[in-house]
Amino acid sequence: MSMPEPESPEPDAAPPADEAPEAAPDTPPLDPYTAHYPPWARELARKYFTKTVSTFILHGDIRDVVPTEDRDGARIYPPLRRFLTDDLFAARDVVVFYDRSAGIHFADAASRRDFSRALAGEERLAGTEYENNLPKAPNKVFELLEDYFRLRLSNGTRVACVIDYAETVAPMAEASMYSAPDRQSLVYLQKWSRDSLFLESDFTLTLLTENLTDLNQQLVQSPHTAEIYVPIPEGDDRQAYIDWALDERGDRFRAHSDVSPEALAQNTAGLNYTQLRTILADVLENQNRLTAATLSDLKKEFIEAEAYGMLEFIETDNSLDLIAGHTEAKRHLRQAAHAVQTGQHDVLPMGYLVSGPVGCGKTFLINCFAGEIGIPMVKLKNFRSQWQGVTEGNLEKILNLLEAMTPVAVMIDEADAALGDRDAQGDSGVSQRVFSQIVSFMSDPAHRGRVIFFLVTARPDLMPVDLKRQGRAEEHLSLFYPHTRADREELLRVMMRRTGVDLPIEAVPPELLEGERTYSGADMEAVLTRAAFRAAGSNDGTVTPALLQETVNDFIPPTYPTEVELQQLAAVLECTSRDLLPERFRSMKREEVVERLEQLKRMVD
Incomplete structure (x- = not known):
């Protein structure tokens, strides 16, 4: 690429063989002039030297400093703009910068004077409103730059142009949403990327944007542009x-x-x-x-x-010891935690689908797992926006952060509503694009054991198959209400510890442990909390057996039997481990479950 030393040989000249650093037999030797550059900068230089592309889109961690060396070989970390000026484009005669706020500006005063002199000679500035005040609107700026670039490139001048905040110049939008000036600006950018004069000359156009999805996709997907990702440091x-x-x-x-x-x-x-x-x-x-x-x-x-508040760290002192029941699910998660802590990433699933009826403890189970896994766990919050293109940009930002944070676990609650669908309609394709981003990231083999997804939902039947298949959410953990007295006792003890109620099991109303109605963990917690509330009005605030019995007799839990049965059967169908199923579901034929599930869906709908 462009060399900072004026006495260096031509950029495309091959370095002497005796100066090339040693490399492994299967690894191409590094160019000694770019060896101290970060990998993304070497990739840009390599693609530029092919002389088939002159337009580059830098995206990712572009607001950070860049590791490089000064002329004496000392390590330095300049901002990206200075790195482009002093390193990548050091041998260029002119380096032009543009953004909508500052307008046109230059790397040095000499370039500014040359720009004015060149266009004045062409009578493009003389006597116009631009003579002492250059325009800032993209279409007007590109009109001036078009003339300047062609004039100077035809004389052999080496030029680089850097457009910052490129998403404000050529934003992601439907073609019908573009104004005439916006379309004119887009045409200029496309023309510069494929014009033979620009390709054959020493010219580089660099567009800077944090999120690739914020930029017009005609530019991003064009074969005449190269996208260069600037990663967060490892x-x-x-x-x-x-x-x-x-x-x-x-x-x-x-x-x-x-x-x-x-x-x-x-x-x-x-x-x-x-x-x-x-x-x-x-x-x-x-x-x-x-x-x-x-x-x-x-x-x-x-x-x-x-992440603009769209990622929330799950911090808890809890562990799986606080989970009542769900023995097989806890056993599997503890095995997964051991594999993570011992670095056995290749044996871990790409992700988990955690399903079960409301109140069975799905979210709490994963929160407790976060307390003993030994790696950060984050919760993906609502990243959707009403503005076109923002949703995809938000998700790109999040996924880039997750990749940099590895190893990391990610919980997505209500996953059936959060992740979209390949066949979704009515939102200009946003859900389809979001779905494509998610499944592509989840199925990347490099993320196995390093980015572990937990998709939590009470309606796994509403999730697209592409998310649930092998290679994405591979393990399906299904949770159910406690179905034996031992399970109910264990759950009740946990809930009493959480609510501060201290009673022997013998003093607990039998309805909680042996009644026909199955109390979920949420139901038990609600009963105990209500009893503690009533006890707070008494002199000593103690929950007595009589007070708890009175509370149970008064408690009318919200009941949605049809919906709950539907959610249970959906979890049965999704479960990938027979040991996780309660006994009453193990003996059911799959055809019976499917038939009953379809009946319930028709009733609910």
Whole structure:
């Protein structure tokens, strides 16, 4: 690519064989002039040197600093704009920047003067309103840049153009929503990406956007553009940055930190260099003590802010010991936790489908699992927006963060409503695109054991098969209400501990343990809470057996027998382990379950 040293050979000249670094037999040697660049920058250079593409879309962590070296070989971390100017485009004669806020600006004053001189000579600026005040509207700007680029490229001038916040220039929208100026701007960008003069000259157009889905898809999907993803730094990159930032200040950092630099790098997955700099500056400059708890809080704060509040960390001191019943489900999850903690990622499922009727403890089970899995667990909140293109951009941001946070577990509650459907209609294709993004991410083999999805729903029958098949949500854990006295006793003991009610099992009303009606965990908690509320009005506030019996007699739980039976049978059909099924369901023929389920659906609908 463009070399920062003026005495360097031509960019496309092959380096001398004796200067190429050693490499493995199957690994192509690195270009010594770009070896110190991050991988994404080397990829951009490689594609540029093919001379078949001159338009690049940089997306991802583009607001961060970039690791590189100065002329003396010392490690530095400049912002992306300076990296483009001083490194990638250092040999260009002119580097032009544009965004809708600042308008046209240049890497140096000489380029600005050349721009004015060139267009004045063409009588494009002289005597016009633009002579001393350049336009900011994209269509007007591109009209001027078109003339300037063609004039200079025809004379052999080497030019680079960087358009920041490209999604505001060519946003994702239906063609019918574009105004005439917007369409004109899009035509300019498309023309520059395929015009022979631009391809054959030393010209590079770089579009910057955080989310690829925010940009016009005609540009993104064009064979004349190349998309370059700028990833959030990984563990080795974070360690290198911390070592660089603590050079000669390591003792000062350790004096105010309970977290070693190595532990800091290991426990900040998902954070970029700028966020790491904030943590380090708080210790080095403000001398605030960094503890493990403080680091956890800071990481949570940074990632939730970066995800615009659409990811929520699940933090709990609970464990699966608090779960009553669901013995087989707990056994499987404990095996999964052991595999994660021992690094056996290849034996783990890509994801889980957790189903069962309302009140059976699906969400609580996964929350308790988060307490003992040993890796972060986040909850995916509502990422949908009423504005076109924003939903897809939100999801892209979230998935990029999840990939950077690995290993991580992700819980999606009410998954049947949250994830869309390939066949959904009536929302301009948003649900279809969201569905495509999700299934593509879930089925990536590189994510096995590193991004574990938990899709929680009471209606698994409403979820598309593509999400539930092998290679995505592979394990289907079905939960049911307690169906034996032992299960009910265990559940009641747990609920009494949660609500602070202290009674011997012998003093508990028999309706809770042996009645015809099955009380769910939510029902039992509601009864005990109501009894505690009544006891609060008495002198000592103690729940007595008589008061609890009175509460049970008065309690009328909301009953939806048809819906509950439907949800139970849907969970039976989805279950992938016979051991998880209660005895009464194991003996049912599958044809009987399907037939009854269809009857219930017709009744509910």
